[in-house]
Amino acid sequence: xxxxxxxxxxxxxxxxxxxxxxxxxxxxxxxxxxxxxxxxxxxxxxxxxxxxxxxxxxxxxxxxxxxxxxxxxxxxxxxxxxxxxxxxxxxxxxxxxxxxxxxxxxxxxxxxxxxxxxxxxxxxxxxxxxxxxxxxxxxxxxxxxxxxxxxxxxxxxxxxxxxxxxxxxxxxxxxxxxxxxxxxxxxxxxxxxxxxxxxxxxxxxxxxxxxxxxxxxxxxxxxxxxxxxxxxxxxxxxxxxxxxxxxxxxxxxxxxxxxxxxxxxxxxxxxxxxxxxxxxxxxxxxxxxxxxxxxxxxxxxxxxxxxxxxxxxxxxxxxxxxxxxxxxxxxxxxxxxxxxxxxxxxxxxxxxxxxxxxxxxxxxxxxxxxxxxxxxxxxxxxxxxxxxxxxxxxxxxxxxxxxxxxxxxxxxxxxxxxxxxxxxxxxxxxxxxxxxxxxxxxxxxxxxxxxxxx
Numbered sequence: 001x002x003x004x005x006x007x008x009x010x011x012x013x014x015x016x017x018x019x020x021x022x023x024x025x026x027x028x029x030x031x032x033x034x035x036x037x038x039x040x041x042x043x044x045x046x047x048x049x050x051x052x053x054x055x056x057x058x059x060x061x062x063x064x065x066x067x068x069x070x071x072x073x074x075x076x077x078x079x080x081x082x083x084x085x086x087x088x089x090x091x092x093x094x095x096x097x098x099x100x101x102x103x104x105x106x107x108x109x110x111x112x113x114x115x116x117x118x119x120x121x122x123x124x125x126x127x128x129x130x131x132x133x134x135x136x137x138x139x140x141x142x143x144x145x146x147x148x149x150x151x152x153x154x155x156x157x158x159x160x161x162x163x164x165x166x167x168x169x170x171x172x173x174x175x176x177x178x179x180x181x182x183x184x185x186x187x188x189x190x191x192x193x194x195x196x197x198x199x200x201x202x203x204x205x206x207x208x209x210x211x212x213x214x215x216x217x218x219x220x221x222x223x224x225x226x227x228x229x230x231x232x233x234x235x236x237x238x239x240x241x242x243x244x245x246x247x248x249x250x251x252x253x254x255x256x257x258x259x260x261x262x263x264x265x266x267x268x269x270x271x272x273x274x275x276x277x278x279x280x281x282x283x284x285x286x287x288x289x290x291x292x293x294x295x296x297x298x299x300x301x302x303x304x305x306x307x308x309x310x311x312x313x314x315x316x317x318x319x320x321x322x323x324x325x326x327x328x329x330x331x332x333x334x335x336x337x338x339x340x341x342x343x344x345x346x347x348x349x350x351x352x353x354x355x356x357x358x359x360x361x362x363x364x365x366x367x368x369x370x371x372x373x374x375x376x377x378x379x380x381x382x383x384x385x386x387x388x389x390x391x392x393x394x395x396x397x398x399x400x401x402x403x404x405x406x407x408x409x410x411x412x413x414x415x416x417x418x419x420x421x422x423x424x425x426x427x428x429x430x431x432x433x434x435x436x437x438x439x440x441x442x443x444x445x446x447x448x449x450x451x452x453x454x
């Protein structure tokens with residue numbers, strides 16, 4: 001009898017355990033299905049820059065299971081890029097063999113390899129023409145191809161600046177003295193209350209923010225984890241507080257560009273992607289559609305601080321637009337106001353000047369000593385670093401670049417997935433080195449140089 005009761009008890013508890021386990025499995029399966037996108041995004045955010053995944057991640061961040069995105073379509077016409085007939089290889093003309101930085105001679109090809117370059121396009125524009133450009137060199141490495149759309153990171157900030165200039169000219173944003181909290185009242189009570197558009201454009205909002213990607217607890221990484229969990233980017237922006245008086249200190253804060261995006265969306269009454277398509281992408285004759293990542297499906301706000309996904313050729317075309325001082329590479333019509341382009345690449349205050357003499361720059365240990373315009377970096381002269389040289393750059397983390405040399409009429413667009421970017425002093429050196437590498441390329445392919453040698 002006792003044995004029978006024991007056997008029944010074993011059967012009973014075994015059955016109950018199976019039911020509990022079954023319910024748990026169903027529950028876990030249900031929760032996994034509900035939160036699957038968030039879990040995938042958290043995993044992506046935590047492994048985004050891993051050495052074995054970074055290259056693939058940077059060219060496929062709009063794949064299913066990643067952040068949602070919108071797409072701006074290309075127009076019916078494409079601005080033509082002539083292929084150089086002077087090169088013996090499909091890549092076009094050879095690059096210069098070397099460049100110098102801080103007294104050290106660098107092998108350019110080795111430098112490219114060391115920075116995990118995935119795409120490089122060098123354009124040359126003839127004097128007196130706004131709609132002619134020749135590809136002097138084009139190359140793709142590490143499995144990338146011409147049609148791959150690479151994430152811009154902060155190179156996209158310069159695109160947002162162009163849209164701000166267009167919106168100001170259209171009377172949508174008031175003027176540069178307008179407070180961002182007057183455009184987006186939800187920013188009242190945050191560190192952005194009362195901050196001028198101009199201060200935000202010049203990375204001089206005064207917001208307390210740690211942009212160090214190598215620091216797990218930095219604000220930029222905290223933001224990435226919050227977005228992966230579905231947090232509204234506007235809510236994150238509203239949580240930020242002030243460190244410096246606005247307009248006094250150049251301190252690089254990615255959320256300043258996000259505030260520009262919030263102001264644009266509110267002012268123009270449409271998503272940024274749609275505005276980009278209508279006002280810039282189609283008018284410039286870009287050859288491929290472009291995607292823009294969003295914070296989540298519900299809020300649908302573009303991550304304006306740096307998540308465009310475009311081809312390297314189209315990044316080069318955007319540089320061509322600015323070499324043209326805002327005139328379209330497609331037909332020469334003015335797309336971005338000329339005065340805006342000039343103001344964007346001119347430092348107009350002591351806190352945005354280049355060089356070591358500028359003591360009104362915060363976070364210098366994480367930034368090159370460049371000047372700053374309206375979301376464009378302004379390098380100093382090699383022999384007089386406190387003086388603006390005249391060339392300018394869009395720079396994205398892990399070595400994304402658009403370099404423009406008006407003097408030589410050359411544009412360089414370069415995408416990288418540099419897994420060694422944040423190791424030691426490499427972050428600082430790689431961006432400062434890049435200026436001299438691109439200057440060597442610009443001199444090598446200078447219209448004047450090529451004309452004199454032909």
